Amino acid sequence: MKIRSDIVKVYKDVHIWVGIVAGLMLFVAFYGGAITMFEKPLERWATPPATLAPPVPLARADDLVAATIAAHPQAGKHYLVMVETAADQPARVIWREPGARRREFVDHGASFGPGGELQTQRLAKAPVAQLIDTLHQKVGLPLPDPAVRWIMGAVSLLYALALVSGLIVLLPTLLKDLFALRIGKNIKRLWLDVHNALGIVSLPFHLVMALTCVVFAFHDEFYDAQDKAVYPQGIQWGREEAAPPPAPGATPLPAQELLRRVNEQLPGFRVFGFGFEQRDGRLEAHVTGLDTRYGTRARTYASTHLDPYTGQVDPHDLPGHMGGWDSAVNTFFMLHFGSYGGNTVRWMYLLLGLAGAMLFYTGNLLWIESRRKKDRGQGAPAQTRAARALGALTVGVSLGCVAGISATLAATKWLPGRVGDLGAWHEGIYYAVFVAATAWAFARGAARSAVELAWLCAALTLAIPLSSLAGAWGLGGAWNHAGAGAVIDCAALAAVPAFALIALRTRRRLQRGHADSIWSTREVAPAASS
Template structure:
């Protein structure tokens, strides 16, 4: 395919600058997003064991609920009846009490002790999985949602522009260069081949991510348009008044009966819990679960309204039964979260997410190398300050994100016994490590910092399975769920040699590679040898 050189140059400039502006935030979004593909196993791995007695059978949920309401009447405002208790939802009856802000709440669970007395415990579901998801959603920005989300939307738009411009640049040599890996002395050419191959092969995935991110960032505006164009008279299920009790003394159906009716109405739908809340003096209910035959709007569940007195399910929010417009919206969420196809799709999305992070990392460094080649031709004697700053920023932000996430995950097994505000501590650990890594990259320079931070990433990641092992042995108050969470530990363990291998390669490149590269050990006082490659002695720890 023939495209004029001047057109290629324009799109190349657009691709470079758009990539630089958005690349670092997109690295955080993709790396954290890859981890969230297994958010639920991570959450269960990170949640400390409950001291509650074993939950009563589902048939006894109403007796337990009445005991809870007798001692904690505020629970009637918002409570759950859990069908199959899990590590992160260990009680048959769970209720929420509001916290300091609208989005904060405290969860409590209840059971019957051996002597028949009511046993209540504040639940401490691990917030670390939510932190990783928040980093993904807000591209790592420590700002309130109202400020960070529009920035994320702008980054997603830049991301889409970078995809289009990059494809146009690559089109003239697509047939020749697709999947070409030219291994040799020209390391920059090899990394360019890797960058191009990652971008083209995973292009459909990146297009989906870019479009869905824009939808998520500006969903309120889209919903306003949808309400004005599609539902001019208001959303049908919002116009209807929730049904009240058929008689003044009517009581909600028992959970066992609600479950039976749910199986009759929605065969194939696995019910997780029934939730109830008081709204406007009336009891409203919803049902949450999963039908693996359909992709879901949420990552691991689907939820819809339920009449607590008749057990009738309103299916308009369930995948496979939505109206066409809502099904289209659901598709955006489903494609973004990979909430279809089960674990094979989740593993595929994890790999594509990590490949995307590598795409943005290599993009910035390739720009530095290309710019240096042009400056060298113009007689500029050494790397410019702007190139060194961008190199340090790229290494610090990217590897700071990696080390920060590993560090806060490693702390999961130790914090619950020592601190009260787990969410604040996990967030504090991540951002403290992240900021320190960025500062270290500027102090040490990109090449040395890359080696050191990659080794630190290996160490921090190794601490994840070691902390679980400490929990197995009961060391220092650490804990571990028997038979659970090994996928997290094994995945972390597998990542350790990868980080060490990359660190070793980077060090070899720093020691023996071209001395004028962004990866070279700074040695401006030494003249460039005729070969363009520095001796190993020029590389110092």
């Protein structure tokens, strides 16, 4: 396909500058987003063990609810009955109370002890998975939600523009260069081949991410515009039939009976638990679970209303039972979260997310190499301040993000019981490592800091499975769930040699690469005078 060279140049400039502006924030978003593909195993791995007695059988759940509400009346306002318990939800009955922060809830679990006495405990659900998800959503910026939402939306629009402009630039040589990987002395050509291959192969994934992020960022504005343009008089909703009030003296069905009736109405739907809430003097309920045949709006579950007095399910909020509009909205969420296709899709999204982070990293390297002042026989020229600054920023932000996430994950097994506000500590550890790494990159330069920070990433990532091992052996007060979240330790262990290889290859590059590059520490002798 032939495109005029001047047109290609315009789109190339657009692609380069848009990528430079948005690339580092997108690195954080993609690296964090890749990890959140296994958010649930991460929560189980990171949540400290409860000291409650083992969960009672589901048949005794109603007795436990009654005893809990009698001892803690506030529990009756909002409580859960778990059909499936796990390390991050270890109790059959859990109730929630408002926390110290806005929109924060504190979970408490209940069980019966060996002698039939009521046991309750505040559950220390690990906040580290939520922190990584927040980094993903806020592109790493520690700013209030309203401000970050606009920034994230702008970055997503730039991201989409970079994708389109990059594709146009590549079209004239697409077939020739798609799978080319020319390994040699020309480092710029190698990085360009890697960058192009990653971009083209994962283009559908990136387009989905860009479009869905724009929708998430500006959904309020979209709805406001729709209301003014399409529904100037407001949307005329039809009158929904209210559920009949319960008969005087009616009591909710036992949890075991609710489970039986839900299973009859929703074959193939795996029930995780029931939620109950007092509203206007009436007990309302919802059922949470998953049907793996359908994608879900949330990452790991779907939820819908349930009449606790009759067991009647209102399935219109569940995938497979939605109307056309709701199905379309649900598609946006499931395509972004990868909440379809089970673990196969999750692993695929994980690899695509890491490849996306690599795409933005290589884009910055290409910009630096394109503007390198070459040795013309007069000695190594001083590189531009912009190239040196972008090199340090690229190394510091990218490897600082990786190191910060590894550090806060490794701390997970040691913080509970030692500090009060776990969320604040995890956030503090991440940003302390991130800022320190970025400052180190500027102080040491891109070349030296790239090696040193890659080794730091390897060490901190190795600390993740080592902390679990220490917990398994009972060392230093650490803890570990037997078998829970083993995928987290295995994935971290597999990443260690990858970071070590990056450090070794980077060191080799700075020792043997072009001496007139910011990625080199070699000196070039001035040309001899004649």
